[in-house]
Amino acid sequence: MPSFDSTAFFQQFLYDPKHPLLFNDGFFVFFFGAFIALYYQFRHNIPIRKFIFCFFSLYFFYKASGYFVIVVFIAAVVDFILSNAIYRQTTQHGKRILLLLSIFFNLGILIYFKYTNFFISVTNDFLKTGFNPLNIMLPVGISFFTFENLSYTIDVYRGDFKPARKFSDYLLFLSFFPKLVMGPIVRAHDFVPQINQPYAIKEADFVEGFFLIISGMFKKLIISDYITLNLVNTVFDAPSRYSGMENLFAVYGYALVIYCDFSGYSDVAIGIAKWLGFSIPPNFLSPYQSQNIAEFWRRWHISLSSWLRDYIYIPLGGNRTSNKFCFALIIVFFIGLFFGIILLTSISLFFALLICLIALIILLLPTLITKDRNIIGTNFNLLATMLIGGFWHGASWNFVIWGAIHGIGLAGYKLWEIIALRFLPKFKSNRFNSVLGTILTFHFVCLGWIFFKAGDFTIASTMLHQITFDLHSALFIDFIKGYWSVVAMMVLGFFMHAIPNHWANAVCTLLQPLKLGWYILIFFLFLMVYGYFKSAEPVLPIYLQF
């Protein structure tokens, strides 16, 4: 007979670094049950309801990241004070100083935790300094909540938004547990007004929330985890041991994994928020259906790309000119590109120069064709934004390379648009071209994913080598036979991705009149499928590390 283990029971309430709290934890089921019961009980008493919400959110963060919960709290206090001070300042000069203070504070936290060791290793590499790396743990979710803090004070400074008058409002905005550790990044002007509304959920929202939670869990826990453990991780770990076919499918697999993992988790967050009466805009819109790279960025990780647009791209000059900072960054980029190619690959100076020249031409040619000088600015700003966006994901050159690929890709697409408009009058968008565009865009994005996922540059270049030179079509059948279960999972994943949005709405409409028992049945059916596929090793969500 199994017996009750009281030590293990009490341990459950404490932070365990090996098992940060996630939505798929058994503990979360109890957590949510307790929370929803209390929240509902006190739904009419807004201050108590808010207190419960903040308490549970901060506790959630503690279970996910330990004592770093203090950082969240301090950041909330500092930004609450600064934002109100900015609002009250009458002079532009004073506002500006306070804003700079807030930016220094927030970026300082982010840089300290996330980039200190990277900068130490860079100085060690280039200046031969022998600094030891510091033992710094990265608090979960820091990249997300510092961005929320930043946009908040910047919005207040710009006068777009009146700061929250009550600290509890601000704390809840920042720590709202469904999105705290992995986003979506929410904006205060969308979120704060919802805090003090009555707790009301429309019938459609109940169904949609349920659908998002179950389908999100399915994407993350069943599709993504299965492909990760049975193909992606092993191949990306030692690509030279695998054929070009396995490498290629590992990349396709990863494209699906990162989408299912992150969009799945986002969907669960949005679904839970819906059930608590909060509306958070969607974070993904079937991104691999995009027909070009610009469209991809309107459908992929929307909360981040729109944040980057509003708080980096536009301040850099947007689609007009570029400011000095942007020019400096572009110059550094080209110097880095040139020396990076020479250091990392064994190609000659001439080819390194040629690659830089091609990149420069892609950025400048649209202006030479159209005589519109603004496009240079647009391209430079986009590239700079993408580089910063890449670096946001982590302190690694591979993320910068990923950002550069997308920055140049966006400029390349702009160039194509101009060429098609001016010189190819017969070019029409028909079904064939749309499909071709979708396939091309998907593969371009996959190229980026190789750098995004690979542990270092050598692994990425090995994969590219295997895919280019070791791809024997004769192995295709063997591959399918050897990995049939993974392939089946990938087919299911891509099929789900290809389903048009209105089908999901149709499913929700079908579910709406059902009795509660049916929902319970669906939940337990899902649980059994999960129980069948679940692996004992936890697969932590990819975006937990960012």
Added chain:
Amino acid sequence: MVNTNLRVVKLTVYCLSIYLIISIADLLFTFPGKVFAKVNLISNLVKEPANQLVIAKTEVVVPIEIVPIQKKKFNLYLQKGKITSFNSDTNITSIKSFIEKIAALKSGKKKRKIRIAYLGDSLIEGDLLTQTFRRLLQSEFGGAGVGFVPITSQVALFRQSVAATYSSHWQDNSFKTKGNQSALYLSGHQFFGPNEWVKMIDHVIKDTSALIEKTLLCGQSSNPLTLAINKTPTIIHADKRFNRIVLRKDKSKEIEVQFGNQNVPIYGISFESEAGIFVDNFSFRGISGIEYKHIDPNFLQLIQQENPYDLIVLQFGINVMYKPETTNFSYYATSFEPVIKAFKKSFPEADILVMGCTDRAFRYNSVYSTAIGIDSLIKLQAALAYKTEANFYNQYASMGGKNALVKWVEQSPPLANKDYIHPNYRGAEELGKLLFNAVMKEYNKYTTTSL
């Protein structure tokens, strides 16, 4: 508008209650198919009776009879970190003739080449393990050069110890292609490439003053071979069935060879200083070692005459254990034994060292754990070494025994790949050091007793 907030609460509370009841019931009765075992809400709150989750202990079966031999003790194969010749008197040196040779080399009595043929599967691909073993041996006993390098290889680009580039139309005849395999080299390959070229740069030579022999290993050609060595036209004669031809002997670490239009089997190029110890890496992905039966024993003898080896290491077994549930390897016993015997016969001056395979893990009940057949396989490998009077080294025990590889994968930085088979370059470095230390133990035993 209908407010459905109560519905959320009800659904959550109902699901939680039912889930809890199912979880408790699952702990008490276990549902058929164990559908809830992995998603049980409270399984980590209870103490299980200890024996319930343990995988049934497998019996270690060896399909060959271990006949007691006088003054020999079979169970010595279990020792970690030691090479054994199964002598019950453990003061007697194992791999003795090899140790004698390296001791003579070290003492300076005899300036000569000592060659090790390290045969293996993907574990040593890319010169992993062997590059460490070679580096440590050469720093102790002298010698410079990476040894044998095949003309082309799947991993040429990733091998750190040598940079080999080659033209694109070499034809590779190997263990894995159809055709006559009787005259393959120890690498399991032979190449044909009329008018093809190859260029190699040795990355392991640190001593810039050493004279390095760049040697071509090739088969027979009735006509003289017309080559261009570093762009200089040269004519060489390859009239024997197996030829070892020094192309250049100078301080340069690189060589480029453009072949003429003769269709002669080419094996590879070797980089060796005039004297010292050399480790030839012969890796062949996916094999179990029994493939060597295809090579003509007479041809092996010719190899030994022309390019003599002093120690032959057989690093196989991991590919025999490719299914998680396999515990009986009797077919391997019957097919690998003749291979060891053939090596013993064709290389009479060489000691044979059978390596017990490294740890490999499979997922059992979704937890990674050492292959359940590993004890049987290692015992079998040891029994073959015992029976054929070869030497044995227990790599599995040396690297940490049960679940060593799981630890290697999970530690930071990891020592093994996530396929739970292959140590990565850090792990291979560790294995190379362990093997070197085991050799040094025999060497020290020998030098202290012979003084």
